[in-house]
Amino acid sequence: MNKTPNTSAQLEDFLSLLDLSAEEKKVYSALVTSTDQTVLQISTKSQVNRTTAYRILERLKSLGLVEEIIEANRIKYSKSSSDRLRLLVQQHQARSRQLNQLLPQVTSFINQVSASALPGTKVLFYRGQEGIRQMAWNNLKCRNPLVGFTYRPYVEIVGEKFIRDWLDRWLEKKMVLRDIYSDTYLEVRDQFYHKETVLYDPKIFISRYISSGVLNITHQMDIYDNVLAIYNWHEGEIFGVEIHNDKVAQVQKQIFEIVWKMAIPESELKHARQTPRQSP
Structure with a gap:
């Protein structure tokens, strides 16, 4: 029996x-x-475009996942042995055990400093795919209803299973x-988002388009309640920030509403699909 599809999925989960x-x-x-x-x-x-692929190879090489082979007139790359994966x-x-040991003390320290230095404000930082999923x-x-600016499809970083659960x-x-x-x-x-993608009620997920000439959206942003959440995961950088501050969130909501009035409803956009897109 061919187990290649399952093995490929396991490799993706591992990575x-x-x-x-x-x-x-x-x-x-x-x-x-x-x-x-x-x-x-x-x-x-x-x-993956050549420039990005080269930069990624350098990072994978620094992790020990990739080896560089220098020949007479060119450079080639090869995956490292399974022993390197085991070491990684x-x-x-080891890092996880250390983080778990330090977490109680660090959390207590951060909460004390935040409470004294920034009353009414909390700033949380996230890294990696799991960090974005947590956000x-x-x-x-x-x-209350969530509003935001969409840079790239959410599914790109959180994965199809997670986005469906979400x-x-x-x-x-x-x-x-x-x-x-x-x-x-x-x-x-x-x-x-392929043809078989499940689409959702446009009364719940309402999208509008604005030309990059008017507003060039360069990162993902969610605004809800007293939270401003900013995400970035393109070209190897995976991080996010949550700012919990009512005034900051309210100002961003006002800016969103101004841009919303300028934006074009998706149903009127000639490049849009005839059916509403999956969101976010």
């Missing part, structure tokens, strides 16, 4: 647990099936979500 981004996973997977490849070959196979897992386990799960707690929970809330997206989203959305 996700190592905090590799979607593009980093594509590059590494390209090396798994064929060894000793040039940057151009890897770029073609992974469908052991390092993650997405946090916005399910919102008590959407199911959001639909249970019966809460409205309004977002504004720009040209970058239009350029990449069909890479992630």
Whole structure:
């Protein structure tokens, strides 16, 4: 029996647990099936542009996942041995144990400093895929409709299974979500939302488009209750920030409403699908 599909899924899950981004996973997977490849070959196979592929290879090399092979007239890359993967897992386990030991003291210290230095304000930082997933799960707690600016499809970083679970929970809330997206989203959305993608009620997920010439959206932003959440996960950088401050959130909501009035409803956008898009 052919177990390749299941094995490929397990590899992707494994790489996700190592905090590799979607593009980093594509590059590494390209090396798994064929060894000793040039940057151009890897770029073609992974469908990641050459400049980004080179930068990713340098990072994977620093992690010990990739080896560089210098030949007479060119440089090739190959995946490292499985022993290196085992060592990397052991390092993650050791780091996790250390973090768990330090967490109570660090949490107590941060809360004390935040309470004294920034009354009424809390700033939380997140890193990696799990950090972005946590931020997405946090916005399910919102008590009022969520608004925001969409840079790239959420599914790109959190994965299809997570986004479906998130959407199911959001639909249970019966809460409205309004977002504004720009040209970058239009350029990449069909890479992630295929014809078989489940679409949702446009009365719940309401989207509008604004030209990048008017507002160039360069990162993801959610605004709800007293929270301003900012995300970035493109080109290897995976991080997010939550600012819990009522005044900051209210100002951003006002800015959103101004842009909303300028934006074009998705139903009127000639490039939009005939059916509403999956959101977020």
